[in-house]
Amino acid sequence: MGALRPWARYGLLAVAHLLALGLGATVLQALEGPPALRLQANLRAELATFQAEFGACLPAGALEELLGTALVAQAHGVSSLGNGSEARNWDLPSALLFTASLLTTTGFGHMAPLSAGGKAFCVAYTALGLPASLALVAALRHCLVPLLSRPGAWVATRWQLPPPRAALLQAVALGLLVVGVFVLLPALVLWGVQGDCSLLEAIYFCFSSLSTIGLGDLLPGRGSGLHPVLYHLCQLALLGYLLLGLLAMLLTVETFSELPQVRAMVKFFGSSGPVNAEDEGAILGQDELALSTMPPSAAAPAQVPAC
Amino acid sequence: MRSTTLLALLALVLLYLVSGALVFQALEQPHEQQAQRELGEAREKFLRAHPSVSDHDLGLFIKDVADALGGGANPDTNSTSNSNHSAWDLGSAFFFSGTIITTIGYGNAALRTDAGRLFCIFYALVGIPLFGILLAGVGDRLGSSLRRGIGHIEAIFLKWHVPPGLVRILSAVLFLLIGCLLFVLTPTFVFCYMEGWSKLEAIYFVVVTLTTVGFGDYVAGEATFLGLLFPSHRALSWAQGMSHNQLLSPLPGGVPGASPNQNFAAYQPLVWFWILLGLAYFASVLTTIGNWLRVVSRRTRAEMGGLTAQAASWTGTVTARVTQRVGPTAPPPSEKERPPLPPPPCPAQPASRPLSPTAPEKTEPSSPPTPPTPPTPPTASALDYPSENLAFIDESSDTQSERGCALPRAPRGRRRPLNPPRKPSRPRGPGRPRDKGVPA
Numbered sequence: 001m002g003a004l005r006p007w008a009r010y011g012l013l014a015v016a017h018l019l020a021l022g023l024g025a026t027v028l029q030a031l032e033g034p035p036a037l038r039l040q041a042n043l044r045a046e047l048a049t050f051q052a053e054f055g056a057c058l059p060a061g062a063l064e065e066l067l068g069t070a071l072v073a074q075a076h077g078v079s080s081l082g083n084g085s086e087a088r089n090w091d092l093p094s095a096l097l098f099t100a101s102l103l104t105t106t107g108f109g110h111m112a113p114l115s116a117g118g119k120a121f122c123v124a125y126t127a128l129g130l131p132a133s134l135a136l137v138a139a140l141r142h143c144l145v146p147l148l149s150r151p152g153a154w155v156a157t158r159w160q161l162p163p164p165r166a167a168l169l170q171a172v173a174l175g176l177l178v179v180g181v182f183v184l185l186p187a188l189v190l191w192g193v194q195g196d197c198s199l200l201e202a203i204y205f206c207f208s209s210l211s212t213i214g215l216g217d218l219l220p221g222r223g224s225g226l227h228p229v230l231y232h233l234c235q236l237a238l239l240g241y242l243l244l245g246l247l248a249m250l251l252t253v254e255t256f257s258e259l260p261q262v263r264a265m266v267k268f269f270g271s272s273g274p275v276n277a278e279d280e281g282a283i284l285g286q287d288e289l290a291l292s293t294m295p296p297s298a299a300a301p302a303q304v305p306a307c
Numbered sequence: 308m309r310s311t312t313l314l315a316l317l318a319l320v321l322l323y324l325v326s327g328a329l330v331f332q333a334l335e336q337p338h339e340q341q342a343q344r345e346l347g348e349a350r351e352k353f354l355r356a357h358p359s360v361s362d363h364d365l366g367l368f369i370k371d372v373a374d375a376l377g378g379g380a381n382p383d384t385n386s387t388s389n390s391n392h393s394a395w396d397l398g399s400a401f402f403f404s405g406t407i408i409t410t411i412g413y414g415n416a417a418l419r420t421d422a423g424r425l426f427c428i429f430y431a432l433v434g435i436p437l438f439g440i441l442l443a444g445v446g447d448r449l450g451s452s453l454r455r456g457i458g459h460i461e462a463i464f465l466k467w468h469v470p471p472g473l474v475r476i477l478s479a480v481l482f483l484l485i486g487c488l489l490f491v492l493t494p495t496f497v498f499c500y501m502e503g504w505s506k507l508e509a510i511y512f513v514v515v516t517l518t519t520v521g522f523g524d525y526v527a528g529e530a531t532f533l534g535l536l537f538p539s540h541r542a543l544s545w546a547q548g549m550s551h552n553q554l555l556s557p558l559p560g561g562v563p564g565a566s567p568n569q570n571f572a573a574y575q576p577l578v579w580f581w582i583l584l585g586l587a588y589f590a591s592v593l594t595t596i597g598n599w600l601r602v603v604s605r606r607t608r609a610e611m612g613g614l615t616a617q618a619a620s621w622t623g624t625v626t627a628r629v630t631q632r633v634g635p636t637a638p639p640p641s642e643k644e645r646p647p648l649p650p651p652p653c654p655a656q657p658a659s660r661p662l663s664p665t666a667p668e669k670t671e672p673s674s675p676p677t678p679p680t681p682p683t684p685p686t687a688s689a690l691d692y693p694s695e696n697l698a699f700i701d702e703s704s705d706t707q708s709e710r711g712c713a714l715p716r717a718p719r720g721r722r723r724p725l726n727p728p729r730k731p732s733r734p735r736g737p738g739r740p741r742d743k744g745v746p747a
Contacts, residue, residue, distance in 0.1 A: 024404030031423040090336040095328035107520030119511040204424040213412035
């Protein structure tokens with residue numbers, strides 16, 4: 001396998017990627033298609049009964065018009081239900097959560113800017129804010145990863161483990177710890193506090209937030225008619241969780257990607273012959289919060305060291 | 308990085324967060340209130356016009372419809388032509404998988420089944436790193452081919468005697484501009500045409516997608532449920548993502564939501580491809596700039612470190628001379644600074660001894676008889692080799708550079724044992740001038 005030409009390796013990676021996408025698509029289709037169709041049928045039935053019941057006084061199109069308006073509003077986060085006594089969308093904690101979801105690239109989508117000014121500001125804000133937060137993340141990583149590697153080093157010396165094994169052990173231990181503290185624990189809390197979601201849904205929410213996917217279909221506290229203060233506390237808690245959890249996640253990813261096995265794999269796919277050391281380091285060292293991070297150190301073996 | 312820098316950066320980002328929240332609130336809250344009011348009015352009007360429908364029933368119905376649409380249902384009553392449409396046909400499922408892997412996560416199509424959610428978790432756990440590697444590879448290719456082009460331009464700049472620092476900045480700007488042109492502006496116009504969005508909405512969608520934020524209020528290539536929802540009322544542009552003005556006055560005013568993309572099968576894959584390229588490109592640009600900044604900061608620190616060492620050695624020289632004059636019996640006042648040095652043997656030649664109490668690695672002559680000399684090699688070396696300095700250096704070599712750049716060893720010494728376990732294989736490259744004094 002190591003004798004493959006670079007082009008072949010890229011091709012292999014691209015094919016693997018497409019296959020993975022295809023696999024995901026087929027599985028999701030198999031899993032989600034039938035329930036969606038059933039829901040569709042239910043909806044049609046309900047629409048039919050509604051029209052049957054009130055069809056006499058409903059002119060054609062009135063219902064559709066109302067539904068259309070309501071649903072487009074919903075897509076932008078404006079709820080048509082309730083009479084507005086529940087917490088507003090853009091009060092300060094919600095706005096904070098929104099900007100946090102912007103800067104962490106999670107993007108829940110339960111709120112989105114409606115006004116042209118809001119959208120324009122969003123564009124400018126992200127363009128400026130993302131590099132800043134990326135720089136912050138790089139700085140934090142730089143400071144904290146050495147801290148984290150100390151227990152590993154201690155264990156390695158204590159138990160006379162070879163460094164690669166110690167590194168692997170440390171990475172796995174860190175991964176388990178982070179998963180336990182930042183995914184399972186909050187999921188349990190959420191499940192206990194919020195009655196209407198199952199444990200799996202809570203885990204799913206925690207996972208999708210921390211991986212910055214941020215589907216946003218389940219958001220704790222929304223629409224549950226909580227007292228405004230509680231609702232705000234909920235949002236602030238979510239905000240803190242998002243920021244801390246992401247940091248922990250990134251540190252874990254960094255630790256994992258420094259493992260020799262991972263680096264070997266990246267190098268296998270990433271090397272493309274006599275490339276400039278400059279380019280290699282540039283590309284293999286991303287600091288993106290999109291969790292596509294392969295640290296710059298991954299290129300270290302192939303680079304001329306700085307000093 | 309120093310902790311003060313870190314704290315400053317942290318404070319800056321938090322401040323940025325809060326100020327952004329305030330601005331968004333100021334911009335959006337009035338609109339939200341207005342939208343909510345209008346919606347309430349529409350609802351009231353409906354209820355008044357159709358008194359047989361009760362408020363409660365309507366509310367329940369709308370809730371059910373919203374839930375169902377979120378789950379991907381299509382409440383099309385005239386279902387003859389669109390009965391085969393599903394939110395989870397292969398193309399849409401493919402697109403959904405794509406948004407999971409890139410962590411964009413629009414959320415316009417939501418998973419309903421438990422099995423689906425579980426699968427999604429494991430799928431993402433494997434898929435995100437896989438995509439990361441792909442991104443690295445693609446970005447590598449893109450970056451190097453673009454860099455070659457920019458290298459030519461840089462050569463031209465250098466021929467025009469533009470200072471190297473400025474050249475780097477210019478090439479970074481050029482990199483960014485080309486990227487914006489290719490991956491931001493062109494798709495903006497494409498989406499304007501294909502989706503019927505306004506320019507602002509298209510650019511908003513592009514930025515939100517490429518940064519992987521992915522709100523989901525606008526999604527390219529999504530089968531427009533609402534457009535399919537009421538095909539008999541196509542003139543009323545309810546297509547998802549219609550502009551705010553159209554929302555308020557749904558009269559025939561624009562291109563209907565059933566956009567041409569429904570017929571163009573390759574549209575969604577192309578959108579996906581664009582996302583991949585755009586992400587790779589901007590990731591590589593960000594890394595490039597980040598590395599350049601790191602180099603600049605390290606160089607500055609090296610220079611500062613060199614100057615500090617210079618100053619320290621000069622102080623040592625002066626002190627030595629002073630103590631020599633006082634007499635060999637007098638204890639050297641700065642004894643703690645010069646443990647490795649033997650006592651000066653002959654009072655006549657104190658200055659010739661290379662006194663470098665705080666920088667034992669420095670072998671270059673560091674204590675010239677005339678103290679106010681211009682900075683010697685340690686700092687000059689940083690400037691003499693711009694190509695090496697501007698190469699991409701990984702983060703952890705930070706400590707190595709500090710070792711090699713003649714900073715006081717004692718406070719940094721404790722870091723050394725940490726490095727070998729983390730990086731067992733660091734091939735030593737050709738000797739660099741900064742390394743000459745470093746017994747690595």
